[in-house]
Amino acid sequence: MKILFLANRIPYPPYRGDKLKIYNLAKRLKDKHELYLLTFAQTEEEFQYKEELEKIFKEVHLIYLPKWRSALNCVSGLWSSKPLQVLYFQSGKLKNKLQQMLRQHHFDAVHVQHLRMSPYLAKDRLKEQSKTAQTLQLVNAMNQTVSPLPMSLPTQAAPVTPPAPPMTGTQPPPQPPP
Numbered sequence: 001m002k003i004l005f006l007a008n009r010i011p012y013p014p015y016r017g018d019k020l021k022i023y024n025l026a027k028r029l030k031d032k033h034e035l036y037l038l039t040f041a042q043t044e045e046e047f048q049y050k051e052e053l054e055k056i057f058k059e060v061h062l063i064y065l066p067k068w069r070s071a072l073n074c075v076s077g078l079w080s081s082k083p084l085q086v087l088y089f090q091s092g093k094l095k096n097k098l099q100q101m102l103r104q105h106h107f108d109a110v111h112v113q114h115l116r117m118s119p120y121l122a123k124d125r126l127k128e129q130s131k132t133a134q135t136l137q138l139v140n141a142m143n144q145t146v147s148p149l150p151m152s153l154p155t156q157a158a159p160v161t162p163p164a165p166p167m168t169g170t171q172p173p174p175q176p177p178p
Contacts (some may be wrong), residue, residue, distance in 0.1 A: 002105060003029065006098070006120060007039040007113040008089045010062065012049040022113050023056075030056045036105065038098060040065040040089065061101070063094040085116040095120060107132050 005011075007022050014023035026035055041047055041062040053060045070088045077087040098120055110132055112118055 001108040002034045002036070004036045004038065004101065004105070004107045004110045005057070005113070006110060006117055007037065008117050009113075010039050010041055010046050010049060010053070011037075012052050018113060022111075025111075026056050034058050036101065036107070037061065038094065038101060039063070040091070040094065042067055042070075061097055063091055063097060065089070065091050065094070082119075083116070085114075086119055089116050090119075 005022060005026060007018075009018055011019045011023040011026070014020045026037070029035060035057045036059045037053060037057040038061045041064050043066070044064070047062060047064075050060050050062060073087045073090045074084050077084070077090075080087065082090075110121060112121055
């Protein structure tokens with residue numbers, strides 16, 4: 001299969017959750033599939049890792065999006081209905097590169113890392129490849145927003161009353177047990 005990975009962060013060096021996930025997934029798929037990577041470089045130093053990633057991906061495309069630009073995206077979008085995480089990774093350059101790659105290649109699948117990257121693959125952007133499978137990986141989507149669940153359940157459950165039979169004609173409603 002020909003697979004495009006669309007990630008919000010360069011997956012090298014693989015030292016944290018989102019980077020580890022995409023790096024290890026791609027590393028396992030590389031021998032049997034043709035892999036492509038389109039992602040952001042947040043610092044100029046990250047461009048040095050392109051050569052390492054080319055050992056896994058047939059093509060690696062890094063779009064420079066410095067943190068100051070991401071912050072400006074968020075500030076300018078305060079009056080927008082878009083979530084800040086989507087605004088943080090908003091880039092016309094990445095959007096254009098994605099469109100170019102979709103025209104140039106026929107991908108069997110596009111793997112999108114994180115919800116914040118999903119707007120790049122809105123239906124109108126995949127017109128040329130309507131049969132392309134899309135996967136959206138939600139890494140740790142809930143771990144910071146949901147309080148921990150209790151570790152044990154109560155040992156006594158409340159008694160369950162069976163449902164009442166349907167009422168017909170002039171029968172009085174059933175009485176609850178004493």
